[in-house]
Amino acid sequence: MRKWGPLIAVSLGAFMLLIDTTIVIVALPEIGRANGSSYADLQWVMDGYALALAALLLGAGALADIVGRKRVYLVGLVLFTAASLLCGLAPGTGTLVGARVLQGVGGAAMLATAIALLGDAYQGRDRGIAFGVWGAVSGASAALGPILGGLLTEHVGWRAIFLVNLPAGAVTLFLAGRMLRESYGKRDARVDVPGAAAFTVAAGAATYALIRAGGHGWSDRGVWAAVAASALAVVAFCVVESRSAAPMLDLRLLANRSFTGILVGGMAMQFAAFGWVALASVWLQGVLDHGAVQAGLMLSPLAVVAFVVSALSGRLLHGVSPRWIIGGGLLFIGAGVLLLSRVDAGSDWTALVPGLLVTGIGVGLGAPSLAGAVLGTVPPAQAGMAGGAVNTFRQLGFAFGVAVTGVLFRDKAESMLDGAGLARPGAAAEALAGGRVAPGAAGRAASESAFASGLDTAVTVCGLVGLAAGVLVILLVRTSGPAAAAPREAAVERPRVAAN
Known part of the structure; x- marks a missing residue:
């Protein structure tokens, strides 16, 4: 127990914080019904967590180097657990979103220190075993999230x-x-701190603009005010980082085509592979009337296949250049998500299966290779920054994917409902995104058709993003050797150890 105790402690933390990304997906319809939430509210339940993770990962890692990695991990764990209690007791959506943001802050502290803690605890062959187990636990959390979320939601309640x-x-x-x-x-x-603040404003304002556009349309002044705020924050971030002696992200790394290609690939991977999943969950429960457990099981082929493929690819593709593994994975994701566009008003859940399986292959190929590949593009001294950057961009990809698909869905669904002659098509589309179909036989038929069309539009865009990113990665990334060849020893600077 003493030998593998650090691995168990870090892996349990990773399981908690990563499963909370997916466990909420199948609970969204129930949360919406219980709190009278709009789909925009439900988007923030997911994106508040993802944005906090993305915005604070790099800063949390730098802080941990200074004050102690164990200390930051423990503080993050306490904050995450306390925020989970707030989530479970939340009287309304606003409180729930705020608590989810706090969860993300705690999760960022835990995720930013996990690799360094394992690197300090283990050496040689044991280190390889530890990283392998940690990666497997991370993958398993994604597979179990929808299933566990369905079981708890259906038999106990969403809280x-x-x-x-x-x-x-x-x-x-x-x-x-x-x-x-x-x-x-x-x-x-x-x-x-200035760089982290500017990055947080830029990412948060951009996500707010997209989610608000989904509910109010692009003519809304608040949307464009948020777009302007995000643009100004991006400029401020670039100025701050270019002048900082200790930047959160060294902008000179972006001149490295391979580094930039992997960041874009990581962001697009989360966007394409997972941005539409919340809508699919709402379709399964709100339109097809399946329970939360059934919805979780119906969506699980993606994560299960990804888990199996990731375990096999490390052995079978050793020696293959990361541009082919990551780029090929994105092409599989793009093709798989495009298969999901076969859904129509008369489809049942089996229409999702081919797309879920192919998408799972792509995720299993590409996702495990990102960290090793990005470490191979930078000097060892910047390995921590590079690893944090790719995780940050992955979380941003998920947040933007959820926001963009919401806009696409609402626009298409509103157009379809308007064409069907429903009164107040905008309000009907917003209700439909939350899983509430229009009353009456005619209203239900129009709702089923509109939801299928909106979902098809969203997955088509996600699929095209995946394909385009796959081609871009293949063209840009020039790292030689396998994705796993980036030395794991370089991933964690040998830390100085103090007494407990």
């Missing part, structure tokens, strides 16, 4: 998907406090 983190968090906190040892990076480093 249980958050409250289950309380005993898990207590056990993890006990193990982490006893098993992990403190370690540090560069104690004289600085936390790039």
Whole structure:
């Protein structure tokens, strides 16, 4: 137990924070019904968490190097667990979204320190085993999320998907406090607070603009005010980072085609592979009237196939250049998501299966290779920054994917409902996105057709993004050797160890 205690403590934390990305998906219709939430509200339940993770990962890693990685991990774990309690007790959607943001803050502290803690705890062959187990647990969390979320939502209630983190968090906190040892990076480093603030505003304002456009249309002044705020924040971020002695992201790395290609690939992968999943969950439950457990099982082929393929690809594709693995994975994702556009008003859940299987192959190929590939594009001294950057862009891809698909769905569904002669098609489209079909036989038929068309539009765009990103990665990335060849020893600077 003593030898593998650090691995258990870090892996349990990873399981908690990563499963909370997917466990909420099948609970969205129930959350919406219980709180009278619009689809925009439900988008924020997912994106509040993803944006906090994305915005704070790099800053949390820098802070941990200074004050101690174990300390930051424990603080993040306590905050995540406390925020889970707030989620479970939330009286309304606003409180739930706020608590989800706090969850993301805690999750960022945990995720930013996980690799470094494992790197300090293990050496040689044991380190390889530890990273392999940690990666497998991370993959399993995505596979189990929809199923566990469905079971808890249907048999206990949606609040249980958050409250289950309380005993898990207590056990993890006990193990982490006893098993992990403190370690540090560069104690004289600085936390790039201005850069983190500008990045947070840029990402948050852009996501707000997209989600607001889905509910109010592109003519809304608030949408364009958010777009302007995001653009100004991007400019401020670039100015701050170019002048900072210790930038959150060294902008000179973007001149490296391989580095930039992998960042774009990671962002597009999450956008294409997962941006539409919430809409599919709403379709299964709100339109086809399946239960939450059934919806979780119906969506699980993607994650299950991804888990199996990721385990096999590490052995079978050793020696293959990462541009072919990541680029090929994106092409599979693009093709698989485009297969989902076969859904029509008369389809049942089996129409999703071919697309889910092909998409799962792509995720299993590409996702595990991103971290190793990006480390191979930068000097060892910048490995931590590069690893944090690719995780940040992946979370941004998920957040933007959820927001963009919501806009696409609403525009198409409103157009279809208007053509069917329904009164107030905009309001009807918003209700439909939350799983509430129009009353009456004619209203239900129009709703089924409109939802299928909106979903098809959303997945078509996601599929095209995946295909385009796959081609771009193949053209840009020139890292030689296998994706796994980036030395894991370089991924974690050898930390100085202090007594517990």
